[in-house]
Amino acid sequence: MELVDEAVAADAARRSSIQEFETLRAEQNAFGKSVAKAAKDEKAALVAQAQELAARVKAAQQAVTDAEAAFTRIVGSLGNITIDGVPEGGEDDWTLVREHGTPASFDFEPRDHADLGELLGAIDIARGVKVSGSRFYFLRGVGARLELALMNLGLDRALQAGFTPLITPTLVRPEIMAGTGFLGEHADEVYHLDKDDDLYLTGTSEVALAGYHSDEIIDLSNGPLRYAGWSTCYRREAGSAGKDNRGILRVHQFNKLEMFSYVLPEDAQAEHERLLGWQEGMLQACELAYRVIDVAAGDLGSSAARKYDVEAWVPTQGTYRELTSTSNCTTYQARRLDIRHRTESGRTAPVATLNGTLATTRWLVAILETHQQADGSVRVPDALRPYLGGLELLEPVA
């Protein structure tokens, strides 16, 4: 509340400094013309006057620069405004939207994905740690193939829905990182190269996908612009020491196929539901039990106005774990990145941006655990088989 008052005050200060500067500048412009035209003998006196005026203009200009910097800083620290209906509260105050499918049950003791990954020769955590440290891993053999299969299934479904595929840069400039809202309170989650290169490693291709149309006026008259971005994602996982240490549920590096939509602000909520629908379709194709939750306002981060998490049942944890999430960022990112469309009256106005995840490496956790059999083999869901050369069963390596 105080922050909003501060922002309003900063805006008022900014406006009045602009007015002062512009009045002086107009005076200077007019004066300059008369200096140029003046006769020789009058010139010296006029220049002396102009010098004095120039000093005042310069001071006024500096005041504008300062006032605008202060305004930008305060406004930049404001989070997005949540949409009506979003539950109030923090991390645990989400509301259930729906559940789908029945959590897997077994007539044997199920193995967790780390054990299964080792048994199948699919996930090599020990060597990941040896090479890169904790929370790193190798996907190998059927693990690597399953990952690619998942990404390709997601991509094909995205193509069917009309998305344009993009393979995005994973190193971005500071202003793009800031524009997407990732340098706010969670800045310590982001890898930053600062020795020789002032670039950030992105934790999601959402960053590059949002930056793609930055500083542009885009044409939405033929409907939304939809991109499916594939990239490797990097997260520092600072502050999560000791949490989800086992397996690949929480890692520093993973792959992700991300949907990203640019839409008219009035279409944002409908698009959000569509993104959620495509995500659920993907979970269903992988034959996973899941639930959809409406994330509470306090857990939204700075850029989302509403966020749905889709959580899949993870048998050995006896609970649902987030596999995907879709956010409606309304005009928050577009304002910061200066992405606009032209309205019917010919004016420009910010667009709305939304994102949603179609697949990530984390999905392997739920897929392996859900479809495991007593002997440690894993049944491949029908939809994935074409992407695995028809393979129906992942079998333990000798």
Next chain:
RNA sequence: GGAGACGUCGCAUAGUCCGGUCGAGUGCACCACCCUGCUAAGGUGGAGUCCCCUUAAUGGGGACCGAGGGUUCAAAUCCCUCCGUCUCCGCCA
């Protein structure tokens, strides 16, 4: 990495040496109107973005010649830094 050239209003360009008459000319594309009966041409006018003030619609002012500084009464034009593009050479997946 070495050497050089360049970055102007949608596109293409003029202007930069010799700072004010340049917020900026021309061509193409675009929009409106006019003209012409003929498959296209001619004429007139208008057009960008951002910000501030003002209004019922309007009007006024400011900023923007890659970005940021500097010199100057005054910068597209002079100086510096950065970013980017292109050409040649070297190196490399």
